[in-house]
Amino acid sequence: MKKLLNDPQNAVTESLEGFTAVHADLVELSLDPTYVTRAGGPVPNKVGLVSGGGSGHEPLHAGFVGDGMLDAAVPGEMFTSPTPDQIQPALEAADSGAGVLAIVKNYTGDVLNFEMAVELAGDDDHRVTTVLVNDDVAVEDSLYTAGRRGVAGTVAVEKIAGAAAARGDDLETVTAVAQRVADNVRTMGVALAPCTVPHVGRPGFELGDDEIEIGIGIHGEPGRRRAPVATADEITDQLLDPVVEDLGLTDGESVLLFVNGMGGTPLSELYVVYRRARSRLEGLGVSVSRSLVGNYVTSLEMQGASVSVLRLDDETTQLWDAPVRTAALHW
Amino acid sequence: MKKLLNDPQNAVTESLEGFTAVHADLVELSLDPTYVTRAGGPVPNKVGLVSGGGSGHEPLHAGFVGDGMLDAAVPGEMFTSPTPDQIQPALEAADSGAGVLAIVKNYTGDVLNFEMAVELAGDDDHRVTTVLVNDDVAVEDSLYTAGRRGVAGTVAVEKIAGAAAARGDDLETVTAVAQRVADNVRTMGVALAPCTVPHVGRPGFELGDDEIEIGIGIHGEPGRRRAPVATADEITDQLLDPVVEDLGLTDGESVLLFVNGMGGTPLSELYVVYRRARSRLEGLGVSVSRSLVGNYVTSLEMQGASVSVLRLDDETTQLWDAPVRTAALHW
Known part of the structure; x- marks a missing residue:
């Protein structure tokens, strides 16, 4: 470590x-x-x-x-x-x-x-x-x-x-x-590589060189399944689809799309995931009216990301847009 | 990869x-x-x-x-x-x-x-x-x-x-x-683990399990030396001391202290580095009047950090404080 x-x-x-x-x-x-x-x-x-x-x-x-x-x-x-x-x-x-x-x-x-x-x-x-x-x-x-x-x-x-x-x-x-x-918010995550809790000193789980964990928790808890490495677009679909289904999103709705990094994944990759998720949502007739991309809920240096979708209404949109001044969010 | x-x-x-x-x-x-x-x-x-x-x-x-x-x-x-x-x-x-x-x-x-x-x-x-x-x-x-x-x-x-x-x-x-x-700005960085450029497909360099690279560049270029793993405080001193010396900082000066993450290091660790660097600067009679901590100049998923010190004057302090609205810096 x-x-x-x-x-x-x-x-x-x-x-x-x-x-x-x-x-x-x-x-x-x-x-x-x-x-x-x-x-x-x-x-x-x-x-x-x-x-x-x-x-x-x-x-x-x-x-x-x-x-x-x-x-x-x-x-x-x-x-x-x-x-x-x-x-x-x-x-x-x-x-x-x-x-x-x-x-x-x-x-x-x-x-x-x-x-x-x-x-x-x-x-x-x-x-x-x-x-x-x-x-x-x-x-x-x-x-x-x-x-x-x-x-x-x-x-x-x-x-x-x-x-x-x-x-x-x-x-x-x-x-x-x-x-x-x-x-009205749903999330699903993926891990590409684990993290190590300092006082434990060894990774919380192990993944093969060609394996990812779909549905990982933010403490490295097991998810839905181990899967072979796939493209960003394929992985994004595996995260987004259950989220959309669970929310019961329909044509014409408006959402916040939030791609969150687990801590050890480059920002550039999070934007690749966002690009796909947004395109898929728009293909369903869902309007991505608000967005957030970055490392906000991390798992130390875990490599991976999660996709969250929040169904918005007029009031929650307005409250999302309201000024905020904190160390991690500021507008 | x-x-x-x-x-x-x-x-x-x-x-x-x-x-x-x-x-x-x-x-x-x-x-x-x-x-x-x-x-x-x-x-x-x-x-x-x-x-x-x-x-x-x-x-x-x-x-x-x-x-x-x-x-x-x-x-x-x-x-x-x-x-x-x-x-x-x-x-x-x-x-x-x-x-x-x-x-x-x-x-x-x-x-x-x-x-x-x-x-x-x-x-x-x-x-x-x-x-x-x-x-x-x-x-x-x-x-x-x-x-x-x-x-x-x-x-x-x-x-x-x-x-x-x-x-x-x-x-x-x-x-x-x-x-x-x-x-008036000087920086020195450390890598704990390398990164992989996608189209290359293998890490840019290799480090032993007990090794870090002091003075790493943001492309993984070799630095000053390989060194054994040490505590955050010891590593911080090895980054800060040459920066302070090169700047010729003296008692009573005011600085911006910037701890930058290389991409794959948890935010929590960057604050541990900041804590030590600030304490050392204050020990030298240098006032840390402005600060920045986060992943701003990264090397994909490289694990590591850099310490930058900028000697401030009244005008550059005022210009640092002036409003900014970008994706990565906002105040």
Whole structure:
């Protein structure tokens, strides 16, 4: 294993220290327990947004803390859920009095620990709602989940709910918008090469020289099948088709197309995937009215990509377009 | 070789087609010959900025076309200089009458082909000046250069010169600012693992399991030495020390610290490198007043990073801070 790290046990903390030094205008770091909050504290009368999960998926989630998106992010250790005693103070720090929405990717550990933290914050008189993201169509249950996994679609939920909160919607409305996005986004990913968790020291899985894994999870969990190496267009079709089918997309609908890199794949290849996915969607009469391409929900240095499609309506389109200023998304 | 590609011969074009479809509000793609221009054409009375070079370093250069940075980018084939017949029309397309600055990384092919294109554009009555970027302190001459290579420091030259052009400086002034940045930025990189050029099909170099290459070039050209794997802090020091020495940085100066990923290294590791480099600079009494961390000048999926330091003055700080709206940099 060759990585730019010191003691693997300190990797998450040292990385967060670097991150918060670069982005001191946007974020503040708390240690013991570890969480990241919006610089300057919560916005008065605005619903707070909190997300979190295992580290190793950067820029998710701390890279989305700032104006128009998250108020706090709770990073666990590498590929490990954050603990309730990290999550609770982050929920409380994000509450300006208007309540807090917790956006949780559907992994058993994340769900349980967020549930406990929400209960503890409730005891302290904080109103907290939760929306689960489970956009991965690859598998019904997985190594770490009952039900579908939450993957790249999380970015869309956080962005659009963040914009709803920023324009002054109340907690029930922000929660409903977040749920609507979660209900209308689907994702499927592929791995070409695995990643190595630092304190483990060996790749999370193995692939033959001519093999790829279709339906991979963001922790390298098994997907639908091993498949032979194929062209980008063929692979893209194998990702997009189940997404389109599961969403039940029809002629005339409008979508956000999001091609996400797993961390170790060149940006140039993501655009090749995007090109094919867009062309296929347009061939179905679906209008790709919004797009995102880049490394947003990664798996350390894994090589691969995922394709997400979000069915848009007028309101979610407008909320997607609303200004955002975070380390990883800015417009 | 496993990549998300179709026919490797079409990789550059297909990727650019995807890129320009995503960013149609910012860029337009010309084919035969291939170059990317700012959407809507050159800004009247503004000096035009053009850069280019081999592909495989994305988001460089097309990702920096937009408001406040480049007016055109000329992508060659993978790791191959663009041709004069690509560069010339890009120079001419970027000229609104106020002249054009060409920002050229110091590689023999790039230099020769830009020279020829500048001459041809001159014959058509376009005023074009050129600034060479040669920020890599690793080697004096290299496989592809007489003199130092141009690497990540190019981003700073393009951003700051772009801001000078945007505020209305004339061609001589924009050129002088770009030259001042080029004179004050230094970089050194490390590779942990190589990359594979698609049409070549095998890694550009080989490293043992316990080896890294200090002073690597962005095409995998040899650097200063093979070294054993070390901690992030130790590696960072080996990159930063020659940069600081070459710049002659002294107590009380102010700098931009830029940690650039080579493409296949997780963002989280880049922040660990940043953390150390910042701490070392502060230990020398140097103020890190501006920062940039991310994958901006990549080498396909190479694992590694580079550390760049730019000595700032009041004017270049102000120009760095000026608004920019491109696919890869936005504030």
